Amino acid sequence: MISQDFVKAVAAERGLSNAELEVLSLAMEGKGTSAIAKQIGISEDAVRKRLSEVYQKFEIPGRGPVKLTKLQQMLMSRYQEYQGHKNAETLSTLNELNPKVPHTRHIWGEAPDVSVFYGRGDERVTLKRWIVQERCRLVAVSGMAGIGKTALSVKLAKEIQDEFEWVIWRSLRQVPPIQDFLKILIQLLSPTQEMTIPETVEGRVSWLVNYFRQHRCLVILDGVGAILRSGYFAGIYREGYENYGELFKRIGQEAHQSCWLLTSQEKLSEISLLEGEISPVRSLKLTGLGEDARCILKEKGLSDEKQWGELIKGYRGNPLLLKLVAITIKEVFDGSVNDFLKTTLFTRDVSDVIEDILERLSELEKRILDHLAVKREPVLFKDLQKIFAEVSTQELIGGVASLLQRSLIERSEGGFTLPPAIMEVTTQLMTDLQE
Known part of the structure; x- marks a missing residue:
């Protein structure tokens, strides 16, 4: 049997309200939806809704009863680990052993293990200076898929976590609507408060900005590219997700003492607009390890x-x-x-990764890559203008800039060319189309 103190501590870590904790505790005792509803005097629909919130905060996948089983297994595993280390069954010991309890206020979610980590010394020094010393409010790390943005964000956050009251690592790879994302974030930051969460996106963002003025927090958002459009130039939001842009703009523009660290394959337009050498908004493009x-x-x-x-x-x-x-x-x-x-x-596995990247490109970007793959040598912009005479200069500049942002083309004095891996895969794709 898992101790109630342990359940309360882990529930607080995940931002559960008292009402959600009550339903979770009864469900852990084996009570069904109907029995829980009768015991606490609410409808069965309300019970299901609260349990749904619990599963979401614990990031439990699946459907129906399977979710409760998975949650019980997860809690039991953590409890057994705690039991194996403790000398006395006290909550203070739990707090010492578990780096995610409320007193330390570190919520890592699905952050990967970075115990094996190579290089990035210069990048970490730069990011630490921006975030800790210069107290930047919004920092973006961009770079090609697989370049190590996620690992760097976790490694950095682990190294500077003691500088903050809160460290929250979240992934946007599941593409959460902004209303849901903001609600979860507010609940994580106010786990012990019974409060009414603002209904509007603007109200929720205002609540967060006000909180960040009062508390020093580090929020890491990984995989921001998931909320960006495929088939368009880099940095354009998916339909219905434009409000994320307003969120990032307010985080970067309004005065507060916290920092948001974003990782994405593509650089956001808000970052480009607001960043500068003395601005509280900065960006770092991650290149290879050397x-x-x-x-x-x-x-x-x-x-x-x-x-x-x-x-x-x-x-x-x-x-x-x-x-x-x-x-x-x-x-x-x-x-x-x-x-x-x-x-x-090159291998098939490598080609698969690169093909996934190329699928996100606009038609103009694909045509530019095809031309550079055929030429197999640097091409000046003026020569691209001749090749794509039917395309406006403004549109062509946008296409080239977008490819540079994605790290899919390289620029030298001789012009633009393709990295070897991109050259190989683009050539193979053209060959496949001709067969």
Whole structure:
């Protein structure tokens, strides 16, 4: 049996109201919806609604009774871990052992484990300076898929968490409507208060900004790209999600003592508009790992170290792509990078990742990539104007800028060209269409 004190502590950590905690406790005792409704004097629909809120705050997937079973299993697992460490059955011991209890006010949600982390020393120094010393209100980290934005956000937050009253890490990959997202965030920040949450988006944002004036909080939003449109230039919101832009604008513009850290493949227009060297809004574009990427290949047990540089350069130091290709090299070529490079530089797994990225592009962006893949050498903007004569200069500039934002093209004195991985996949896609 899980102790009630433990349930209360974990419930507070997740931002449950007293009413939701009451329903959860009865459900944990094995009581059904009807019995709970009779005992506390509410309708069965109200019970189901409260349980739904509980599951949402605990981020429990599934449907119906399966959710309660999963929640019970999760709580039991954590309780057994706590029991295995404690010397005395007291709540204070729980608070010492569990870094997510209310007194420490750290809510990591689905944040990944970053116990194995390579490089990014300069980036972490820069971000720490912006957030801790210069007290920036809004910071965005952008970069290609797999470049390490999520891991960096968690690593950084762990290192600076003691500077804040609250650290909350949330993912937008499930594309929550802004009303729901704001409601959950308010509930997390006021777990012990019985309050009426404002009905409007504007009211909820105002509540948060006022809270951030009174408390020093760090809110990390991962996967912001999920609320952006596919098939358009970078940084345009999906229909119905435009209010997120207003939220970010107010967080960046209005005076408060907190910081929001956003990660996304694409740079948001609000960031571009508000950022500056002395502005409280900053952005960092994350590039490859460089020599630090060798640690990944070493960990995977690859041989032929002299060829590692070629592999890293071909993948532009992208950690995810290097991990994927390293697995193939280990399994198929017994770890020999030299033997692998005699056959190809790219694998199906890598192509799948890049194809997913390319699917999000606008038609003009795809056409620009196709042209650069055919040329296979740098192309000046004036030459692109000749090739795409039917496209307005304004539109063409937008397309090129969008591709640069996504890290899908590179710029040099000779013009624009494609990174090797993008070149390979784009060429293959064109070949497939012609067959």
